[in-house]
Amino acid sequence: MAGRPKIFSEKEVIDKAIEVFWRVGYEAASAEELLKAMGIGKGSFYLAFKGGKRELFERSLVQFSAERLANLKRAISVSDNPIQLIKDFFLSIADTGLAKHMNGCYLGNAIAEMANIDAALQNIAINLLKEMEVVFTSVIRQAQDDQELKSTEKPDILARYLINLWNGINISRRMYTDKFMLKEMISFQLQVIK
Amino acid sequence: MAGRPKIFSEKEVIDKAIEVFWRVGYEAASAEELLKAMGIGKGSFYLAFKGGKRELFERSLVQFSAERLANLKRAISVSDNPIQLIKDFFLSIADTGLAKHMNGCYLGNAIAEMANIDAALQNIAINLLKEMEVVFTSVIRQAQDDQELKSTEKPDILARYLINLWNGINISRRMYTDKFMLKEMISFQLQVIK
DNA sequence: TCAATTTTGTACTATTTGGTACATTTTATT
DNA sequence: AATAAAATGTACCAAATAGTACAAAATTGA
Numbered sequence: 498m499a500g501r502p503k504i505f506s507e508k509e510v511i512d513k514a515i516e517v518f519w520r521v522g523y524e525a526a527s528a529e530e531l532l533k534a535m536g537i538g539k540g541s542f543y544l545a546f547k548g549g550k551r552e553l554f555e556r557s558l559v560q561f562s563a564e565r566l567a568n569l570k571r572a573i574s575v576s577d578n579p580i581q582l583i584k585d586f587f588l589s590i591a592d593t594g595l596a597k598h599m600n601g602c603y604l605g606n607a608i609a610e611m612a613n614i615d616a617a618l619q620n621i622a623i624n625l626l627k628e629m630e631v632v633f634t635s636v637i638r639q640a641q642d643d644q645e646l647k648s649t650e651k652p653d654i655l656a657r658y659l660i661n662l663w664n665g666i667n668i669s670r671r672m673y674t675d676k677f678m679l680k681e682m683i684s685f686q687l688q689v690i691k
Numbered sequence: 692m693a694g695r696p697k698i699f700s701e702k703e704v705i706d707k708a709i710e711v712f713w714r715v716g717y718e719a720a721s722a723e724e725l726l727k728a729m730g731i732g733k734g735s736f737y738l739a740f741k742g743g744k745r746e747l748f749e750r751s752l753v754q755f756s757a758e759r760l761a762n763l764k765r766a767i768s769v770s771d772n773p774i775q776l777i778k779d780f781f782l783s784i785a786d787t788g789l790a791k792h793m794n795g796c797y798l799g800n801a802i803a804e805m806a807n808i809d810a811a812l813q814n815i816a817i818n819l820l821k822e823m824e825v826v827f828t829s830v831i832r833q834a835q836d837d838q839e840l841k842s843t844e845k846p847d848i849l850a851r852y853l854i855n856l857w858n859g860i861n862i863s864r865r866m867y868t869d870k871f872m873l874k875e876m877i878s879f880q881l882q883v884i885k
Numbered sequence: 886t887c888a889a890t891t892t893t894g895t896a897c898t899a900t901t902t903g904g905t906a907c908a909t910t911t912t913a914t915t
Numbered sequence: 916a917a918t919a920a921a922a923t924g925t926a927c928c929a930a931a932t933a934g935t936a937c938a939a940a941a942t943t944g945a
Contacts, residue, residue, distance in 0.1 A: 538924050600807070601803055623865070666858075671806055
């Protein structure tokens with residue numbers, strides 16, 4: 498043990514890499530751009546990420562979704578109206594800026610880009626997004642149990658509806674950047690969850 | 692005039708190129724793979740497509756959507772129930788094979804991949820997909836005029852709902868490849884168009 | 886038939902790619 | 916202070932990249 502200490506935190510440099518991958522995608526992200534954004538040299542990088550760019554991307558998918566999912570679960574756990582929280586979560590997409598619109602969903606982008614390129618990586622992204630579906634399912638089931646939801650539709654159907662809405666919005670928001678139009682579209686879709 | 696004749700049809704080689712771009716995306720499609728699929732050499736290619744890979748992709752977007760859109764319009768024009776035709780159009784997605792699921796939407800993929808990479812190319816894809824929205828809008832408006840639609844929601848809202856459904860499904864179908872589940876999801880979403 | 890025109894195939898090139906090798910630096914332990 | 920361990924920075928590399936140059940081939944029209 499002992500030895501020269503790392504000058505960087507792996508978590509932090511992965512966050513920097515996420516910014517690049519999210520913006521341009523996996524293939525278009527060059528090692529040069531990634532290293533520059535991460536602020537470390539090749540020696541350090543290939544020591545910490547033996548699998549190179551692919552390992553970096555894989556770990557970025559996991560770290561990204563773990564963080565977001567934890568935030569969502571925390572917000573739900575302290576909310577007195579989790580259904581409304583989820584609705585607001587969707588509606589708030591309309592209020593973000595153009596850059597965010599263009600980035601879309603980190604996992605959805607990976608699911609699209611990795612299809613027919615790297616099935617293992619695609620599967621990781623798929624399973625991470627399905628974790629969001631699980632959260633939706635349980636919130637919906639709970640709300641139905643508490644008779645706070647009119648819809649008697651099965652929770653898993655409604656949850657997949659929300660996932661499909663999520664996937665759609667993250668493409669559509671790149672077509673329709675008008676805030677008002679986006680909000681109108683999202684709230685129209687959310688009428689199903691009533 | 693005169694001169695040695697082309698041994699290929701530009702339309703046909705673009706169709707071959709579409710197969711490659713659709714499967715792996717723009718960045719991941721190498722010139723080598725494209726030329727092999729198109730069945731022509733570099734000399735012929737760079738003479739016919741002076742803009743190289745980028746021009747090929749741009750023309751492929753236009754050719755692809757022109758063809759699909761013409762098919763859709765023709766089917767609508769000869770249908771005695773255009774709304775049902777559109778519903779079936781969506782539902783039939785569930786019946787396609789795994790490879791088709793993985794490919795997603797040619798335009799949607801371009802909208803996602805070209806964001807922050809090539810705004811001009813992305814815009815072309817966006818405007819082509821909006822042509823589909825225009826078709827949906829007019830079919831819905833006509834159906835409302837004919838009182839064949841219960842919903843009194845504005846046609847453009849409903850059309851954008853369908854575009855968002857389309858965008859969503861083309862990501863979701865890569866997550867949920869089960870035919871039954873997909874059909875269930877799509878028909879649930881189509882209840883809005885009633 | 887021959888000249889003009891256009892396409893084709895191949896050889897080549899300059900650049901960029903992700904990745905490796907390794908000497909140097911920096912630390913903890915003894 | 917010496918040594919072992921680990922991280923770093925740089926120089927390097929082989930492969931793949933998109934694209935170009937150009938001579939040869941195939942056609943039409945004079």
